[in-house]
Amino acid sequence: MSKYHHGDVRNVLLQQAENILIDEGPAGLSLRRLARLTGVSEAAPYRHFDGKDGILAAVAISAFERFAEQLEIAAASTENHEERVMALGAAYVQFAVENPQHFRLIFGRERPPLDQYPELRDAADNAFDVLQRAVTSVDRKAEMTLTEAATAYNRALAAWSRAHGIAMLVIDGMIVPPADQELSNFVLGLLAEDLTIPASA
Amino acid sequence: MSKYHHGDVRNVLLQQAENILIDEGPAGLSLRRLARLTGVSEAAPYRHFDGKDGILAAVAISAFERFAEQLEIAAASTENHEERVMALGAAYVQFAVENPQHFRLIFGRERPPLDQYPELRDAADNAFDVLQRAVTSVDRKAEMTLTEAATAYNRALAAWSRAHGIAMLVIDGMIVPPADQELSNFVLGLLAEDLTIPASA
DNA sequence: TTTCTTATGTTAACTTCGTTAACATTAAAG
DNA sequence: CTTTAATGTTAACGAAGTTAACATAAGAAA
Incomplete structure (x- = not known):
């Protein structure tokens, strides 16, 4: 199982963020949770986005x-x-x-x-x-x-x-x-x- | 200097909270900061209010x-x-x-x-x-x-x-x-x- | 192909936060 | 005066945003 460079992290993060936003609002959207749900390390989102x-x-x-x-x-x-x-x-x-x-x-x-x-x-x-x-x-x-x-x-x-x-x-x-x-x-x-x-x- | 029971903590907290709210919004209103600014311990607000x-x-x-x-x-x-x-x-x-x-x-x-x-x-x-x-x-x-x-x-x-x-x-x-x-x-x-x-x- | 650079990922740490537990002191009620 | 409730403290927990230091993969340059 290749852990590095799954290739689509940015889009998956975005889609997941959208899901969280829809049923919890921006307050419930935590970067760490987003990372966990996406199955990626807690710092990974920072490689694709300028923070929260x-x-x-x-x-x-x-x-x-x-x-x-x-x-x-x-x-x-x-x-x-x-x-x-x-x-x-x-x-x-x-x-x-x-x-x-x-x-x-x-x-x-x-x-x-x-x-x-x-x-x-x-x-x-x-x-x-x-x-x-x-x-x-x-x-x-x-x-x-x-x-x-x-x-x-x-x-x-x-x-x-x-x-x-x-x-x-x-x-x-x-x-x-x-x-x-x-x-x-x-x-x-x-x-x-x-x-x-x-x-x- | 009597540290305990200064008597007006609740009102002072409220007034300070109002000040913070006015120029930073609810997001900038942190209980800990509020307590610090009020000159009271960080847990004191919980004696007067039901949390944030x-x-x-x-x-x-x-x-x-x-x-x-x-x-x-x-x-x-x-x-x-x-x-x-x-x-x-x-x-x-x-x-x-x-x-x-x-x-x-x-x-x-x-x-x-x-x-x-x-x-x-x-x-x-x-x-x-x-x-x-x-x-x-x-x-x-x-x-x-x-x-x-x-x-x-x-x-x-x-x-x-x-x-x-x-x-x-x-x-x-x-x-x-x-x-x-x-x-x-x-x-x-x-x-x-x-x-x-x-x-x- | 081999090497270098960059993109992408990880872990670990730092700070702040909300909240609660455990303990200390004062004020008020008995 | 004693007891009790109110009010204060410190210390800790878990979660958060962010960054630094390090690891690996992909692609360009040689």
């Missing part, structure tokens, strides 16, 4: 990529602007609910600093670009004044914030989506809610 | 209380429902921006489990009750049908989600509020934004 942050960064990058994919799919699902914003919001929340630990990783405090991991920064920027493009592109053919552009940007922020808030509150258990309803319908309802005062008292 | 979670719970409780206070002040600032919702949202975000570590503590994953700290649960419930009452009480004198009540609840969730999303994204640095504008104005603008399609292209 390095592993978290790698996982976060792939999480950002999958996140961006889902958003792009949603953005491409319709030509109508309003529907697109709604679909994006629903996809945003759905990703968070289906991948709560990944979502927390890419938005939370245990995410390694973006300025220390350029690839991580790129992955993050890309995801948000997808969002912003899809929300702000009401009509790509129209010329926009500066004011209109600013408004579009604000609309993107507002939409993003709403979806993000719902996602966070749902995965933190502060909002419990009704069991008798599709999650996406519930989310769509919330997204469509505006806060102007209703007609009746 | 106990200290975090205590800090979180006071954070929830201050949070609820701010929200109540905002809720009482106007009789108009729409203005009240806006004021609440602005206060919500302002608390998060002024106390990012506390905000993260009470909403994040390092918050001790609510079901293990009843006082923490109460503090949390109280804060959210303040929110929900202020948002849903359009007109307390009017009788509401079930449907109207459900709508009111949804409106509360929508408002809460928006404010929460803005708060999170701002303190995480994903949204950078414009420097040439009051934070509250920026937030109010975002809160008022609705996502129906604009008239012009």
Whole structure:
């Protein structure tokens, strides 16, 4: 049995790290345990990653990529602007609910600093670009004044914030989506809610 | 110099814990360091708190209380429902921006489990009750049908989600509020934004 | 092929951490 | 005054992140 150079340690570590992250979160992801589970020495991970942050960064990058994919799919699902914003919001929340630990990783405090991991920064920027493009592109053919552009940007922020808030509150258990309803319908309802005062008292 | 029973260890520990939390977050709050900074033995904190979670719970409780206070002040600032919702949202975000570590503590994953700290649960419930009452009480004198009540609840969730999303994204640095504008104005603008399609292209 | 260099792996150590046990001292209750 | 509970101490355990020192394998250079 050859102990040295099994050849795929990096990928195995990454996959195992992903598994641990999914059912225990970044807190439960200890390098030593990861090494033991992978069947490798406790210092081996340091040959492939820049310590714990390095592993978290790698996982976060792939999480950002999958996140961006889902958003792009949603953005491409319709030509109508309003529907697109709604679909994006629903996809945003759905990703968070289906991948709560990944979502927390890419938005939370245990995410390694973006300025220390350029690839991580790129992955993050890309995801948000997808969002912003899809929300702000009401009509790509129209010329926009500066004011209109600013408004579009604000609309993107507002939409993003709403979806993000719902996602966070749902995965933190502060909002419990009704069991008798599709999650996406519930989310769509919330997204469509505006806060102007209703007609009746 | 009397080393034993200096009398106020619990409060000093709490205050010091608060200080550490503010500029390093829960991750940097180590019990041993806390004890050292407080000038007490490394096991002393265990006489006053239920381990690390106990200290975090205590800090979180006071954070929830201050949070609820701010929200109540905002809720009482106007009789108009729409203005009240806006004021609440602005206060919500302002608390998060002024106390990012506390905000993260009470909403994040390092918050001790609510079901293990009843006082923490109460503090949390109280804060959210303040929110929900202020948002849903359009007109307390009017009788509401079930449907109207459900709508009111949804409106509360929508408002809460928006404010929460803005708060999170701002303190995480994903949204950078414009420097040439009051934070509250920026937030109010975002809160008022609705996502129906604009008239012009 | 043989040698040198680099990548990859191992073991062992260092520091810090949370937590608990065993013991010491003080304050308060009886 | 005596007893007891509260509050403090030191010392230890196991786990963690990280690094240094060393070992082996793979590939380039000779």
